[in-house]
Amino acid sequence: MSKKILGLYGNNRGHWVGDGFPVRSLFSYNDLGTHISPFLLLDYAGPHYFEPTTDRRGVGQHPHRGFETVTIVYDGEVEHRDSAGNGGIIGPGDVQWMTAGGGIIHEEYHSPAFAKAGGPFRMVQLWVNLPARDKMAPGGYQGILNADIPVVDLPYGVGKARIIAGEFGGRKGPAKTFTPVNLWDLRLNRDTDIVLDLPEGHTAMLVVLTGHVTVNGAQTAGEAEMLLLSREGGDVAIHADGDAMLLVLTGEPIDEPIVGHGPFIMNSEAEIHQAVNDFNSGRFAQLAA
Numbered sequence: 001m002s003k004k005i006l007g008l009y010g011n012n013r014g015h016w017v018g019d020g021f022p023v024r025s026l027f028s029y030n031d032l033g034t035h036i037s038p039f040l041l042l043d044y045a046g047p048h049y050f051e052p053t054t055d056r057r058g059v060g061q062h063p064h065r066g067f068e069t070v071t072i073v074y075d076g077e078v079e080h081r082d083s084a085g086n087g088g089i090i091g092p093g094d095v096q097w098m099t100a101g102g103g104i105i106h107e108e109y110h111s112p113a114f115a116k117a118g119g120p121f122r123m124v125q126l127w128v129n130l131p132a133r134d135k136m137a138p139g140g141y142q143g144i145l146n147a148d149i150p151v152v153d154l155p156y157g158v159g160k161a162r163i164i165a166g167e168f169g170g171r172k173g174p175a176k177t178f179t180p181v182n183l184w185d186l187r188l189n190r191d192t193d194i195v196l197d198l199p200e201g202h203t204a205m206l207v208v209l210t211g212h213v214t215v216n217g218a219q220t221a222g223e224a225e226m227l228l229l230s231r232e233g234g235d236v237a238i239h240a241d242g243d244a245m246l247l248v249l250t251g252e253p254i255d256e257p258i259v260g261h262g263p264f265i266m267n268s269e270a271e272i273h274q275a276v277n278d279f280n281s282g283r284f285a286q287l288a289a
Contacts, residue, residue: 067265181251188243195238198250202250206249207247
């Protein structure tokens, strides 16, 4: 049985995060709640061309608690530094998977080299929820290089799939997750067809980053649009009307309340108040000078 299409979502209204990330929020738990669990939101930054500068572009120190941030860079470079002592620069094809857990402060900027050179910029940031048992886990960081992400050739010359998390085509992605999650980065060639086998019972989404596709022979989706699929059923048919770049997200739902306040995602209002108090009282570790 095929997965059914539950809805098409997108956002043409962009906003700036700091001065380095012009983003469109394609979906959020604020609107879709537990229907997208374990995922919380996805921001699509760019495409945007930045002129060369000697200034630092990005967003300064800010806290998180209760979930994970996943940053995928397509063009440009992003530099990360956090209060758990982790940091690094990721460029095209690389991924940062940060566990905020019980509390972390981090900053995200364009790398000095990219800022100086300027050029095209495109990235995605996905928030993945943590179950209650892991919301106070120690902060963590996975810097995943493009070279370490398995690539699967799709049949009949359809295209390629990069396996960031989960499993596809007998290959396992390098990302370690707290609950079962698949994150596949697909490149489909023009006028090709593929049927993907997705896990029964998982929340499933197709996010179109570039190009245009037709799904299950009926529903079309274009750049910066997301198709939400039913948890029931196993396969989904995709026709690439032109060259297309998609993210395929599936995850085992977390059957728990979602209570969010800005950078904190917990299970109750009391836990949100505690997170705010802990941050304001300096109980989060601090970034080194």
